[in-house]
Amino acid sequence: MKKLFTLILVVFSYCSAFSQGHYNGSSFNPGDYFAPHAGFIIPVWYGFADMNYYNAEGKQSDRLINPAPGNPTTLDIKQNVKTHSFILMAIYGGKGKILGANWGIMAIPMVNSPTANIALDYYSSQTGSGSYTFKNKTMGFGDMYVQPVWLSWTKEKFSYAFNYGFWAPTGKFKPHGLDNQGLGYWSHNIRGAVRYKPTKKVGVTVATTFEINQWQKDIDFKEGSHLTIDMGGTYLLDNRGDEVGLFANHQTQISDDKGTNGGFASDRIYGIGGFGSYWITPKKIGVMARITQNFAAKNRFSGTAVQVGVNILIPTDH
Template sequence: MKRFLTLFAAVLCYLSVFSQGHYTGSSFNPGDYFAPHPGWIIPVWYGYANMDYRNASGNKSDVLINPAPGNPTSLHIKQNVVTNSFILMAIYGGKGKILGANWGMMAIPMLNSPTANIALDYYSSQTGSGNYVFTNKSLGFGDMYVQPVWLSWTKGKFIYAVNYGFWAPTGRYKPHDLDNGGHGYWSHNIRVAGSVKTDPKVSVTLAATMELNSWQHDTDFKEGSHLTFDLGSSYLLNKRGDMVGLFSHYTTQVSDDKGTNGGFVSDRIAGLGGFVSYWITPMKIGVMGRLTQNFAGKNRFAGTAVQAGVNILIPNGSH
């Protein structure tokens, strides 16, 4: 049971907000790839991120090169981009088994200020040279994540998982608009994960996520697919279920962008971070803090993200 006591999956895309596409590496803590125990989990999160653009050489730059066909424009952007996000989630752990696996589902609507993804989309859609300063401080609904397939199997000290989720374009999107809260396209996440207990208090997790994107609404652009590897470990501090842990990720673009709009350059990024969780009331109310630092970014915004949240559990029996 203790393996699931720190299930805070609320740190998806708009809290880390360093990727193109929707999914961002290190979005989950090491134990969060596996289905929760029966009942409801209601996390409430706030996230802050501070980012700078990294060019194809991996250096901080105020110049964004947009080599789209027929538009070899050099744009000067004002560093940096700061974002804020608020997320209310609903996570459900089901009773019984599906294909011999524990199962669950989750839904994540979110309220956010424009992210670095949206800033990059805005900059790369410009058609003239000059300075473009991203100064929007508006707050609105972002795209929504739904994970209807969440299966995990346990065999001795090993746990395996298969997840499928999608990002629905529920956030406002209008081409070349600073008020956008979403990306204007669907993304499909297919994930496999495994974990092993190396010690009664220590577990190590590895996950691989493939993200496939659809054509963007009202534009001739399709974001390329990305493959992300997440590696992490957690340490159980006591019988209450308090934990600390480390996580890391590496994301790379594995297919080309399509269409005539947007930035036609491949990108990649890596990151490291850590978390700490504490139960105010064991098995009922807990708090958690996370810190993520991204590096080795190319053709992306990268920087530091901090998240803090409250987790409310409503148990419903046991596995």
């Protein structure tokens, strides 16, 4: 049952948005790339993130340099973007097997204040020089993540996973808008993962995610693709399923932006963090907490994210 509880922590990607594109490293806990097999899981959680912009030299800066061809060479920006998010997540672990694998599906609608990638999209789309301040403090529906393909296989001490998910541009978006809640384009996440469990209590995971972005709505711009490598370990504290773990990630842009509004400098970021989960009522209700710290960012917002949540499990017979 340990795997079932920690699945709630997958939603943290949609609060700790420190990058361009939709997907962010360490969005999943190390054990959560693998499909559940226990009915319905309903996580409810709150997250807070505090971020600042880092330039191409990796230094915190109030100046955005050469945001796009034809735009001003530099923009003076107001530092510090804070994000609040509320998530109701739906996960289903299916019965039986598909291609010999356990399977599941998930959907994640969210309500949030504008994330750092929305702030960066706003800054980099300005067409006049001078100082700009991102002051949007409203809450609204953001872009929605759906993962219809979630497969995992286990053989002895190893588990393997293949996942496909997409981000739908359900959040409010208009070109150069200050009150945007979404990014205005679809993103596709293709992921593979492997886990090794030398003992019943210890697990070590490595996962790779490839994100492909589509053209932005009403703008001649297409965000470049990103490659993310996630890794981490988990330790099962007891037979109840209570668990702690550490994780880390590296994310980098691997293709250029496209379009007349493209050309924004390539970016990268690293992250590290930890989590803990505890069953209040075993196999029914649990709580968790998580913290992520990003570092060595270039041409991105970076900072600290903290999340807390409650998880509800509704098992089904298999």
